Amino acid sequence: MKIPYVCSTADDGLAQALEQAINNKTKPLGSLGLLETLAKQIGLVFQTVQPKLESPSMLVFAGDHGITAEGVSAYPQDVTWQMVENFLGQGAAINVFARQHQMALHIVDAGVNYDFVPRAGLLDRKVAYGTQNFLYQAAMSLQDCKQALQHGMELVDLCPGNVLGFGEMGIGNTTSAAAIMHILTGLPIEQCVGAGTGLSAQGISHKAQVIQAAVVHHAHVKDTDPLAVLATFGGFEIAMMAGAMLQAAAQRKVLLIDGFIATSALLLAWRLQPAILDYCVFCHCSDESGHQLMLAHLGARPVLQLGLRLGEGTACALAWPLLQSAVGFLCEMSTFETAQVSQSAAS
């Protein structure tokens, strides 16, 4: 397994040309706010002042977690496979939103503790029937971790467009994500742990204690070795997502980053290839406690703040039309000159 090289999108000349194109549109300077930032970013990703977003795809990775044996989730582990069935039956939130926006939706079995009947829409990349309980041992071997990353990289080839969204499903995976966040950001565990699918305050406290004990158990795993962090505390869906993110950025696609778990995968990918941030649109700030701090750690400004905490890539689909709007104003609006509109006295 070789980590793909992700190059920076920095290009002073193009950045200036994009700013000029944006500022010449018939609107007060800066008045489209974050849409202007997105338009410039997407122009830099695609290396053009006339970017086109094409054939967006969503990859939703599912995996099970041995740590659920410690009672860290409000839902039983079976919900992972049941929700995969729900995805395949078109009944989940991500189905509704992806359908609304004509985004291709691929469900990936990265490591669910269940044997699915093969069928269209389900990609079998199962590395194992869930991870080990990381309270006592590494969640996965380094070899399985690399296998998951490799699968993720190769999955990008199935997505023909230049925009890729990343979602996940995995009972227990906010516990993995919180542990990864704690190690990679250095923030106290209490700031990394939240309610997940709906823990009580007592449940959250227990979850933090489990992570604390696991971190002590794996004290030799340091943030300077992101692959070890991933193998020790991660999940197959998180590893596969990180691999897909790296490959998509290496191919100069726009990456739609969902919530707490997807951002934990991105944290890992970022440690491996820092320039990946240039390609990321952070689709929302989740209500999962910790996501806001994760975004702040990355210096990221989220597109939506709707109080979502669902995962599945839902925020990617919900934010997608705003990316279209960003590119739309850049490519379609008239300029002060062509529309013969007077400029500001200050211009």
Next chain:
Amino acid sequence: MKIPYVCSTADDGLAQALEQAINNKTKPLGSLGLLETLAKQIGLVFQTVQPKLESPSMLVFAGDHGITAEGVSAYPQDVTWQMVENFLGQGAAINVFARQHQMALHIVDAGVNYDFVPRAGLLDRKVAYGTQNFLYQAAMSLQDCKQALQHGMELVDLCPGNVLGFGEMGIGNTTSAAAIMHILTGLPIEQCVGAGTGLSAQGISHKAQVIQAAVVHHAHVKDTDPLAVLATFGGFEIAMMAGAMLQAAAQRKVLLIDGFIATSALLLAWRLQPAILDYCVFCHCSDESGHQLMLAHLGARPVLQLGLRLGEGTACALAWPLLQSAVGFLCEMSTFETAQVSQSAAS
């Protein structure tokens, strides 16, 4: 002119049925955040647990303002008619976003200081060639104010769907909106005044002084008489928008409220018919200083926070797909029972 009666959407039985429908969907309780609030609100507006959003329209009202003679805007007054021409030429931001979402777009000349060549897409409801300078006299007569409201009410009949968005264009109209906000909310003028299309700090200070002087001049106009406030400090586009908002709510349509100026029109409509709030979706929090306080005064939670300050109804078009998502999850997602997904232990 008769103000339409707007009845409350309150219905305990239906509200409970909607909450139950939302909570039975295959997702953690409350995990779709603001979308759940919107789904419930829209269900109450349409009086059904299976709401359908149909044929959204945008009404964009344009008008000129005598107060521009006091140097309160970064742009010359001519920009109002030039931007109307730009709307009709399909080159403005609202054209791009309305086109993206297949929203019907109607441009209304409510009182622009210009003679337009009649053409498709332009509705001539001109009450006058701009308002008077409200530093010295009322912006409009009470008769003209009522005429503008009446035009607004009648315009709703041109919009066949059950969703109506409201935008505006009018150089100088943040000055009107700030004055209306000051009188109706009681907040200090400094908290109501912002940069508009791009004033310097000095320009903002001057604008506040102009409003202060106008408020002193019209000291007899009290917040208890919203029509007098509107006639004294308003604009034709603001008055017409308020009339259209009232009529749309009376017809149980969903109202998409844009930014600072549209919300000032809503403040007036709300004083006339308080139940109108039940029908309003506040599409964003504008970067125009004061809008956040206006929303707080109304107890409103905005959908988007993108740092926009453009007007034209742009935020209505940008927020629209999120309303579709809200209704989409309510009508299309499977339930825990139909999808055979296990519920939370806490459920």
